[in-house]
Amino acid sequence: MSYSGKTSSSMSQSLGTSDKLARGIGWFSVGMGLFELFAPRTLTHALGMEGKETLVRACGMRQIISGIGALSDNPTPAIWSRVGGDALDIAALTPGLRDENPQKHNVELAMTFVAVTCAADLYCAQALHKRHKYPSSMVYDYSDRSGFYRLVADMHGAASDFEVPANMRAYPPMWAEFTPEKESGLL
Amino acid sequence: MKALCWHGKNDIRYDTVPDPEIEHGRDAIIKVSSCAICGSDMHLYDHFIPTMEKGDVVGHEFMGEVMEVGAENKELKVGDRIVVPFTITCGECEQCRRGNFSVCERSNRNKSLADKMFGHAGAGLFGYSHLTGGYAGGQAEYVRVPFADKTHVKVPEGLTDEQVLFLGDIFPTGWQAAAQCDIQPTDTVAIWGAGPVGQFCIRSAVLLGARQVICIDNVPERLSMAEAGGAITINFDSESVLERLQELTHGKGPEKCIDAVGLEAHATRSLDSVYDRVKQAVMLESDRAHVLREMIYVCRPAGVLSIPGVYGGLVDKIPMGALMNKGLTVRTGQTHVKRWTDDLMNRIQEGQIDPSFVITHTVGLDQGPEMYKTFREKQDGCVKVVLKP
Numbered sequence: 001m002s003y004s005g006k007t008s009s010s011m012s013q014s015l016g017t018s019d020k021l022a023r024g025i026g027w028f029s030v031g032m033g034l035f036e037l038f039a040p041r042t043l044t045h046a047l048g049m050e051g052k053e054t055l056v057r058a059c060g061m062r063q064i065i066s067g068i069g070a071l072s073d074n075p076t077p078a079i080w081s082r083v084g085g086d087a088l089d090i091a092a093l094t095p096g097l098r099d100e101n102p103q104k105h106n107v108e109l110a111m112t113f114v115a116v117t118c119a120a121d122l123y124c125a126q127a128l129h130k131r132h133k134y135p136s137s138m139v140y141d142y143s144d145r146s147g148f149y150r151l152v153a154d155m156h157g158a159a160s161d162f163e164v165p166a167n168m169r170a171y172p173p174m175w176a177e178f179t180p181e182k183e184s185g186l187l
Numbered sequence: 188m189k190a191l192c193w194h195g196k197n198d199i200r201y202d203t204v205p206d207p208e209i210e211h212g213r214d215a216i217i218k219v220s221s222c223a224i225c226g227s228d229m230h231l232y233d234h235f236i237p238t239m240e241k242g243d244v245v246g247h248e249f250m251g252e253v254m255e256v257g258a259e260n261k262e263l264k265v266g267d268r269i270v271v272p273f274t275i276t277c278g279e280c281e282q283c284r285r286g287n288f289s290v291c292e293r294s295n296r297n298k299s300l301a302d303k304m305f306g307h308a309g310a311g312l313f314g315y316s317h318l319t320g321g322y323a324g325g326q327a328e329y330v331r332v333p334f335a336d337k338t339h340v341k342v343p344e345g346l347t348d349e350q351v352l353f354l355g356d357i358f359p360t361g362w363q364a365a366a367q368c369d370i371q372p373t374d375t376v377a378i379w380g381a382g383p384v385g386q387f388c389i390r391s392a393v394l395l396g397a398r399q400v401i402c403i404d405n406v407p408e409r410l411s412m413a414e415a416g417g418a419i420t421i422n423f424d425s426e427s428v429l430e431r432l433q434e435l436t437h438g439k440g441p442e443k444c445i446d447a448v449g450l451e452a453h454a455t456r457s458l459d460s461v462y463d464r465v466k467q468a469v470m471l472e473s474d475r476a477h478v479l480r481e482m483i484y485v486c487r488p489a490g491v492l493s494i495p496g497v498y499g500g501l502v503d504k505i506p507m508g509a510l511m512n513k514g515l516t517v518r519t520g521q522t523h524v525k526r527w528t529d530d531l532m533n534r535i536q537e538g539q540i541d542p543s544f545v546i547t548h549t550v551g552l553d554q555g556p557e558m559y560k561t562f563r564e565k566q567d568g569c570v571k572v573v574l575k576p
């Protein structure tokens with residue numbers, strides 16, 4: 001018997017735009033981090049900042065950690081931490097802006113790039129927060145949802161006719177005092 | 188037909204998929220009238236359960252009308268209204284004959300995969316990864332029910348979907364969690380988690396006559412529902428769980444502890460939760476065990492830990508010394524649904540309990556994906572979502 005239809009793509013889905021953006025940022029962050037960690041010299045050379053390889057590697061580590069966080073089931077804190085990271089990157093790039101640096105132009109490009117990333121991170125963090133936050137200002141009162149038709153006090157022990165299966169009993173019963181005679185009766 | 192399908196972490200979609208067909212003589216096809224989102228679905232949604240594949244139909248708490256039955260199925264006929272237990276049971280193997288339905292030896296068709304992972308496989312489950320058989324789930328318009336001649340609960344006339352739907356999962360789950368505590372009239376039962384399962388643990392513990400029922404969570408509206416059911420509540424955001432439990436038990440600890448939280452435990456003000464988060468993020472640990480640790484620590488010596496909360500893989504830093512030296516009993520497992528449903532159906536009919544108290548949202552199946560998010564983030568006062576295909 002066939003009831004209806006055939007396979008097709010989806011009409012509604014649980015991932016919102018901000019969730020997808022966070023995924024993108026996460027992968028970007030991991031990729032960027034790996035690059036900084038393993039090829040720091042390429043960067044320092046292009047930016048005229050030779051000798052700062054350790055700093056670049058540290059930034060790489062930070063990017064990888066925040067990237068993993070952004071790809072987790074709770075990306076918001078990681079994306080917020082990236083906003084702070086972007087500010088650190090800008091601070092780290094600033095010394096490269098001195099006039100003697102022959103690669104000053106590249107540093108400016110890099111700073112623009114970081115600024116754009118920062119804007120994306122900020123937008124994403126705010127959107128994620130809005131989409132996923134628990135609205136603690138709202139109050140829902142479920143104090144009338146006991147599930148019982150009568151007062152709770154009346155329902156106390158109402159199912160004491162229930163027999164706990166033998167393999168689920170807490171032998172020896174914890175409430176019973178131990179006496180050898182009782183024990184033999186129990187086992 | 189339309190169904191909710193898993194496509195990756197936090198990615199559930201309302202898709203069109205092929206209709207199910209009878210594959211075996213004991214099968215039945217049902218047209219789903221109501222289904223629900225369960226806390227266990229969150230573990231799939233957050234991708235903590237391995238062996239999910241893109242396009243898998245999810246959902247394991249559902250009911251509906253029988254549309255078609257296989258040739259060997261003598262128990263059901265077209266038009267029957269049934270609730271489907273989420274643990275698929277053959278009813279004939281050694282475990283089923285003992286009532287251990289959730290470890291049925293025959294219903295998991297990917298047994299060898301599960302044997303490798305767990306040593307020995309459990310039963311087949313609907314919509315819950317390929318480790319449990321890779322069966323299409325019930326958040327769909329139609330479902331194929333394997334071993335349907337045994338895997339069903341017939342609904343008597345006069346009961347609404349909302350009253351009986353949860354017999355497929357969370358009501359018997361809460362009941363089994365309480366039953367395996369062997370509750371005595373002198374017992375304090377402490378329940379971690381005021382989600383739907385925790386709520387049914389509370390009602391069950393009250394019905395079974397516990398002296399005192401305590402519920403721990405940090406979501407105010409869930410705690411208010413817990414209180415309505417007869418629990419004393421502890422908000423772990425604003426109070427110390429250990430201190431309050433000591434106070435309420437004259438320093439001796441609760442005799443019975445129930446973990447209705449599982450592998451995605453949250454924690455505030457605790458070092459071990461930071462540890463878990465970090466290890467989980469870098470895949471050195473799959474499950475967050477904060478609640479387990481807390482239970483082992485506070486439970487009264489010779490007490491019982493009952494664990495309906497789902498765990499998927501490996502946990503870390505379990506205080507085995509405390510567990511062993513205190514002589515605690517641990518009881519856990521997926522629920523042996525069919526073992527309890529006849530009795531619970533009677534209790535519903537007799538008016539002991541109306542399980543619909545827990546429903547806060549009823550929407551169309553097409554809104555399911557968004558409701559996964561709402562339920563996960565506990566937005567809009569969400570406690571339990573029912574979907575209508």
Ligand SMILES: NC(=O)c1ccc[n+]([C@@H]2O[C@H](COP(=O)([O-])OP(=O)(O)OC[C@H]3O[C@@H](n4cnc5c(N)ncnc54)[C@H](O)[C@@H]3O)[C@@H](O)[C@H]2O)c1
Nearest residue numbers: 226227380382383384404448449452453495496497521522
């Ligand atoms: N054994 C079974 O057969 C079975 C069946 C159904 C559900 N489950 C499991 O039961 C668990 C609960 O299911 P649910 O539907 O109620 O889900 P849920 O996610 O709605 O409920 C979990 C609750 O635990 C609370 N919580 C989180 N961390 C906590 C902590 N540290 N201390 C106390 N409370 C904490 C959350 O705020 C939430 O209210 C899940 O793990 C689910 O997979 C097991």
Ligand SMILES: [Zn+2]
Nearest residue numbers: 225226227356
């Ligand atoms: Zn479930």
Ligand SMILES: [Zn+2]
Nearest residue numbers: 277280283291
């Ligand atoms: Zn079986």
